[in-house]
Structure formats: structure tokens, C-alpha cells
Amino acid sequence: MKVNKKESIYQALIEGEAKPFLKEPFQGLYLLPSSIDLVGLELELSDLEKREYVLRDFLEETNLNGKDLLSTFDFIFIDSPPSLSLITVNILCASQGVVIPLQCEYYALEGLSLLVKTVRGIKEAFNPELRLFGMVLMMYDPRNRLTHEVAEEVKKHFKWIVFETVIPRSVKVSEAQSFGKPILDYEPNHKVSEAFRKLAEEFLGRL
Ligand SMILES: Nc1ncnc2c1ncn2[C@@H]1O[C@H](COP(=O)(O)OP(=O)(O)OP(=O)(O)O)[C@@H](O)[C@H]1O
Ligand SMILES: [Mg+2]
Structure with missing residues (x-):
């Protein structure tokens, strides 16, 4: 997807103003995409005093069309x-929960314990609210x-x-991506789309 620099998360964090845009044809789905500038953000953040909380503060303090971001979505x-x-x-x-998507390959397993340890570490040091919500x-x-x-395993x-x-x-996933479409829009009845809908239900059931 081509990203307008002014509508990227980098710009939003730097300027403190969010411009998420509506993603057609999904009603209610707004996107705030990444851009290549994020590579530089790492350095820019490293000098800040509360550098771990820049995103959290942004989410808590930003308004979208006169309403605050957290109660908008x-x-x-x-x-x-x-x-x-x-x-x-x-x-x-900045998060309340973590969902870990896991590719069914061996190397994915290797990083998993480290990732889980990291989540626990962040919970202890910075964000007691953080919860390991699920693995897919x-x-x-x-x-x-x-x-x-x-x-x-x-x-x-x-x-x-x-x-x-x-x-x-399924190859349908990369096929959909090549058309710049989410699989749920490209082939709504495909088994992958059905799986994502089922996952959403399971996710909601865990709240
Ligand atoms: N269910 C699937 N079936 C087949 N291919 C898939 C499936 N899901 C993702 N892919 C392919 O795997 C590649 C990586 O997918 P994706 O970008 O979702 O992974 P990622 O873990 O977020 O990657 P990154 O670490 O680069 O952010 C893409 O080329 C995508 O087409
Ligand atoms: Mg990714």
C-alpha cells in the first residue's frame, strides 16, 4: 500500500496528531500505517526521558475529530x-494485551520463549496491565x-x-496482497477468511 507520509504513525508520533483513514470497504476499520521513517524513530526516541511511553502518551492524549482516540475505537x-x-x-x-502469531516452522519456536520472557519483563518493569492474550x-x-x-510443542x-x-x-493470501486487498475482501468465503472470522470470535470470547 502506498503511504502518504502525512498519514503515517511516524508523523503522528512526532506531531502528536493522528490522521487515521477509513479503510474501504470495511466499515469502521481505520488504518494508521507505518512508513520507512520509523527506522529513524528509534534514534530520535533514545534521547527522550520517558522514551518507553511515547506511544502510550500519544494514544492517551490524541484527539480524532474532537473525540479522544481511546474512546473513539x-x-x-x-x-x-x-x-x-x-x-x-x-x-x-502502550498495550493491554499481546497476541503472538506463530508460523508453524522450527525457527519460530526458538524465538518464542524469549518473546514470552520479554513480555513478562516489560509487565514487571513498565506496564503491570500487560497480559499475554493468546498465540495463533x-x-x-x-x-x-x-x-x-x-x-x-x-x-x-x-x-x-x-x-x-x-x-x-494458502497462496490466496499472497495473491490478495498482490492486489492490495485483505483476504476477507478478496475471497470472503475462502477457508483462510473463515478462519480469521472464527479467530475474531474466539478473541472476543476471551475478553
Ligand atoms: N496464511 C498464509 N498462507 C500463505 N502465505 C501467507 C499466509 N500468511 C502470510 N503469508 C505470507 O507470508 C509473508 C509474510 O506475511 P506477514 O507480512 O503477514 O508476516 P509478518 O510475520 O508480519 O512479517 P514481518 O516480520 O515482515 O512483519 C507474506 O508474503 C504473506 O503473503
Ligand atoms: Mg508484520
């Missing part, structure tokens, strides 16, 4: 980079032995938080 989902950086710390400090097995391919092994260690719904692997 039922949910705010923040897509995080996979690595632990000051940006990730900001996201964890992504790119699930029942014909692949590795998928079963990874799923079993994850459930062995984190049984109580793994969502029952798995997201199947």
Missing part, C-alpha cells in the same frame, strides 16, 4: 516488528509433518493461551 491493534527494539518496547508499554498458529498446513510437531508449553483456531496456509 473499540479496539486498537498495533502491528509490531518481530525484533525487540525501543519501538517494540513502546508498543508493549499461522500458515497451518495439516499435510506437513513439521506443522503438527510445532503445534504440539507450542501447545505443550503454552496450552492455556493457544487459540483453538488456526490460520491455514
Whole structure:
């Protein structure tokens, strides 16, 4: 998706003004996309006194069309980079819960315990409200032995938080992306779309 620099999260954090825009055709879904400038944000944040809380303060203090951001939306989902950086710390400090999407591959397992430890560490040091909300097995391919092994291993260690719904692997996902569309819009009745809807229900059921 082509991002107008003025409508990016970087600009929003720097200027303290949010301009999320409505994503057609989904009623009620607003986006505030990332942009390449975020690479520089890391450095810009590192000198600030309350550098862990820049995103949290932004979310708490920003108005959108005269109403504050937090009461405008039922949910705010923040897509995080996979690595632990000051940006990730900001996201964890601004959040109430963490959902971890997990690719059914071995290397994904390796980082998982570290990530869970990090979430606990942030909870203790910065954000007591933070909760590990769930893990989702992504790119699930029942014909692949590795998928079963990874799923079993994850459930062995984190049984109580793994969502029952798995997201199947399908080329339709990258196909939809190549058209710049979410899979739910591109093929609403596809098994991946059905899985995402089921996941949303399961998510709501855990609130
Ligand atoms: N269910 C799926 N089936 C097949 N391919 C998928 C599926 N989900 C995602 N992909 C493909 O995997 C790639 C990465 O997906 P995505 O961007 O969602 O992952 P990510 O973990 O957020 O990556 P990044 O770390 O770069 O942010 C994309 O090319 C996408 O098309
Ligand atoms: Mg990503």
C-alpha cells in the first residue's frame, strides 16, 4: 500500500496528531500505517526521558475529530516488528494485551520463549496491565509433518493461551496482497477468511 507520509504513525508520533483513514470497504476499520521513517524513530526516541511511553502518551492524549482516540475505537491493534527494539518496547508499554502469531516452522519456536520472557519483563518493569492474550498458529498446513510437531510443542508449553483456531496456509493470501486487498475482501468465503472470522470470535470470547 502506498503511504502518504502525512498519514503515517511516524508523523503522528512526532506531531502528536493522528490522521487515521477509513479503510474501504470495511466499515469502521481505520488504518494508521507505518512508513520507512520509523527506522529513524528509534534514534530520535533514545534521547527522550520517558522514551518507553511515547506511544502510550500519544494514544492517551490524541484527539480524532474532537473525540479522544481511546474512546473513539473499540479496539486498537498495533502491528509490531518481530525484533525487540525501543519501538517494540513502546508498543508493549502502550498495550493491554499481546497476541503472538506463530508460523508453524522450527525457527519460530526458538524465538518464542524469549518473546514470552520479554513480555513478562516489560509487565514487571513498565506496564503491570500487560497480559499475554493468546498465540495463533499461522500458515497451518495439516499435510506437513513439521506443522503438527510445532503445534504440539507450542501447545505443550503454552496450552492455556493457544487459540483453538488456526490460520491455514494458502497462496490466496499472497495473491490478495498482490492486489492490495485483505483476504476477507478478496475471497470472503475462502477457508483462510473463515478462519480469521472464527479467530475474531474466539478473541472476543476471551475478553
Ligand atoms: N496464511 C498464509 N498462507 C500463505 N502465505 C501467507 C499466509 N500468511 C502470510 N503469508 C505470507 O507470508 C509473508 C509474510 O506475511 P506477514 O507480512 O503477514 O508476516 P509478518 O510475520 O508480519 O512479517 P514481518 O516480520 O515482515 O512483519 C507474506 O508474503 C504473506 O503473503
Ligand atoms: Mg508484520
